[in-house]
Amino acid sequence: MTLKLRKWDSVEYLKTEEDMALYLEACMEEAGDDAAFIAKALGIIARARGMSQLAKDTGLGRESLYKALSGEGNPSFATILKVTHALGFKLHVHEQKKGHAVGSGHDNTLT
Secondary structure, three states: OOOOOOOOOHHHHOOOHHHHHHHHHHHHHHHOOOHHHHHHHHHHHHHHHOHHHHHHHHOOOHHHHHHHOOOOOOOOHHHHHHHHHHOOOOOOEEEOOOOOOOOOOOOEEEO
């Protein structure tokens, strides 16, 4: 008997708006300082929603979005803001718990 494996694609499991929001939240918690991880998570959500529609909604090119949100690109913060807005997400800032901060004892994070 041959075992067939296929590459994992999170897109297959992001069916609802809630799925996508929870996925992004989990990725942001896991990412730490890895901005590429967040960009890739946004790219996965964008593929689940439809990259062509996202391109129309943001005014950015579809191919440039694929590149920027691949985890290999380096999107500007302006691009990230356009993408999150077009996907219907709102970034929130809140203070991290003490013991996790660098320097002054406090570190703000985006969620």
